[in-house]
Amino acid sequence: MSTRSNAQQGAPAGAAQAGAERSRANRTLLFKLGTVVIAMFGFGYALVPFYEKICEVTGLRNVAQADAVGNTQVDTSRTVRVELDANTRNLPWQFHPREPVVTVHPGELKQVVYEVVNTTDRPVTGQAILSYGPRDAAQYFRKLDCFCFATQTLQPGERREMPVVFVIDAAVPADMPAIALSYTFFEVEGAARMASANQD
Secondary structure, three states: OHHHHHHHHHHHHHHHHHHHHHHHHHHHHHHHHHHHHHHHHHHHHHHHHHHHHHHHHHOOOOOOOOOOOOOOOOOOOOOEEEEEEEEEEOOOEEEEEOOOEEEEOOOOEEEEEEEEEEOOOOOEEEEEEEEEEOHHHHHOEEEEEEHHHOOEEEOOOOEEEEEEEEEEOOOOOOOOOEEEEEEEEEEOOOHHHHHHHHHO
């Protein structure tokens, strides 16, 4: 009889101890999950200035401003082949360079022209994004004037010539004999409607 009563008294004590351990484990898990949430929020918050710094260093986001040109000496002892490419992404335009390839001396001021036609019966606004090949070429290619600095709105059937004025820095390595420029135009949704509403 005494053995049974000891067992009955031990059962609630064991259950209380198990409940305390479970409560402690739950608090530990809650603390760990809270720490993960705070760390994720901090990482997301820190990602914006980190991204801005990467873009500043690589020159990826300075699409709306002209590049600074330091050395204006023309190196006539060598040439760089510049290959021009034009693409559209979900945009009903015809878009191409007037000349697909030009040859320039490092340090020489050069202008090329792209032609674009809006083939629709409505105004369309697009934004051009430039990419380089090889990737390292971006640090030597200086745009002084470019249609990519701003959005372009074309009326129905409108044809436009758009210049790009550039200099290839004289510091371009000799093992970079060619640079590819690839412009891709994307439609800017709603921009044409806003422009036509402002005209009314």
